[in-house]
Amino acid sequence: MDAAAHGVTTHEASERLQNRGLQLKPLCAEDASRLARDRHPLSPFRQTRLEEDAQRNWDLFYKRNNTHFFKDRHWTRKEFADLRACEQATGQRLVVLEAGCGVGNCLFPLLEEERDVFVYACDFSPRAISFVKENPLYDEGRCFAFRCDLTSEALTTNIPMATIHVATLIFVLSSVHPEKMLNVLHNIFQVLHPDGKLLFRDYGMYDHAMMRFKPGRKLSENFYVRQDGTRAFFFSRELVAQLFNDAGFLEVSNEYVFGKTVNPKEGLEADRVFVQGTYQRPASGVVAQLKASQ
């Protein structure tokens, strides 16, 4: 398994995210016909097995790769302008949830960069959570990491209802079966403070990681399985908007981020496409009004 298959940059590669936009770039004719030809999903039996083994496959991923695979996501600081604005607005310690935290590549930069913050971090891989807790920067006064399957286990078991000011969901929803994505969003909605924000970033359609799948790896439209059994969905802006709308969120922003991953050592130059959005839990009054009008 190489880093590009997981659509991430290694330490030797650098990511240059240049453009933002609302439209996907059209595919060249060769790529479009290759994608169209690959329409033989795996058998229902294998698909069910992949779903049953989802947690195990991610846990094995962390067993093989330890904490060395994903790069620290320092870019969150720039994207976290919302976060600092919330801090000033509430005048309180900011409470953050990192949903699907892996080994803490967002969590630890955040703890270092934001002084007055408490971060909940969860993932369904027990091994990932152990790595988070073993990190020397893990400080029980400032963070709490716990195991949780976001599709089926209520976050409210570990986090009081409606207390999170900002949640992040970064490259996580893509590994969830499309039929269970809404469960994840509903689950996070429950712990978000009214007006609280969810920052989303994930793979966009035609990202390099999608274009490099060989025939036979497709599970359903825009959903693929890697060699190691972990899965990846590639989103359009429209689908992201629909999912968040169905879960009761208000849209603040939703755009494509286009860039290139450059790795001179491996002679790799790959086109990257991500979808990035900010969504908000409506204020209490708005929820009451919506309910009354239904």
Ligand SMILES: C[S@@+](CC[C@H](N)C(=O)[O-])C[C@H]1O[C@@H](n2cnc3c(N)ncnc32)[C@H](O)[C@@H]1O
């Ligand atoms: C690509 S990694 C991203 C990790 C981290 N968010 C980051 O940006 O570095 C995807 C993570 O989602 C977690 N994950 C996938 N499905 C999950 C689920 N149903 N519940 C909780 N975590 C899940 C995996 O264990 C894995 O750590």
